Amino acid sequence: QVQLVESGGGLVQAGGSLRLSCTASGRTFSNHAMGWFRQAPGKEREFVATISSHGISISYADSVRGRFTISRDNAKNTVYLQMNSLKPEDTAVYYCAGRSSWTLGLTTGSYDYWGQGTQVTVSS
Numbered sequence: 001q002v003q004l005v006e007s008g009g010g011l012v013q014a015g016g017s018l019r020l021s022c023t024a025s026g027r028t029f030s031n032h033a034m035g036w037f038r039q040a041p042g043k044e045r046e047f048v049a050t051i052s053s054h055g056i057s058i059s060y061a062d063s064v065r066g067r068f069t070i071s072r073d074n075a076k077n078t079v080y081l082q083m084n085s086l087k088p089e090d091t092a093v094y095y096c097a098g099r100s101s102w103t104l105g106l107t108t109g110s111y112d113y114w115g116q117g118t119q120v121t122v123s124s
Helices: none
Strands: 004-007 010-013 018-024 033-039 046-051 058-060 068-073 078-083 092-099 118-123
Touching (some): 018 092, 018 118, 033 078, 046 068, 046 078, 058 068
Parallel strands (some): 010 118
Antiparallel strands (some): 004 018, 018 078, 033 046, 046 058, 068 078
16 A cells, blocks of 8 residues: 655745645555646645656646646655745645556546645635
């Protein structure tokens, strides 16, 4: 069983930056694609970004492209989400997820395990 622990969430003003981290237990991290999703109150969980197992392929949601950057450090079993130019509409609980495949995953159903989430709040 792979467990994920997110950190780095918090309260930030619009235009500010945050960096989320997600650290995985287990020895299979480097073979798994990873993703970030978010869920705002009253809304469905939505895709934010995904990265292939060795970091060669990346995809972003249109709403965050150019502002967010996903990366990973397989030596540290950690995936990151650097969030710049934050907007109030980015406010949500952010979840890290992993899938037992090296390829990108764009939907919640394509992931096999999830973290507990970390709150990001952007004030106007």
